[in-house]
Amino acid sequence: MWYNKVEVILMDGFNELGRILIFFGLFIAVLGAIIYFLGGNFAWFGNLPGDIKVEKGNFTFYFPLTTMIIISLIINILVRIFR
Structure with a gap:
């Protein structure tokens, strides 16, 4: 049925969105750790x-x-x- 194809397309989009959100979350966490530990060096x-x-x-x-x-x-x- 056509709705199965739509469901597959939506799930692929959500999987990609999840990967992007995880990447940005890790990036922000690493950036925050760098600022926290090395913040005084970049005054x-x-x-x-x-x-x-x-x-x-x-x-x-x-x-x-x-x-x-x-x-x-x-x-x-x-x-x-x-x-």
């Missing part, structure tokens, strides 16, 4: 020249421009290497 990151920080009274605006560019370059290099 300079986010306070680079070119990062914009405005403080006035009880208002603070922070725009990490240089940090975002560096992260973008690192991700771009990694994607090109593992592609």
Whole structure:
């Protein structure tokens, strides 16, 4: 019957979604462990020249421009290497 085919397609999609969610969960856990254990070693990151920080009274605006560019370059290099 046609509904058996739909069921198989849906189950394949759910299996793939489950794998993706597990991968991202592990990635976030590893990233959290790295930040937890090595957080003090990267205190300079986010306070680079070119990062914009405005403080006035009880208002603070922070725009990490240089940090975002560096992260973008690192991700771009990694994607090109593992592609």
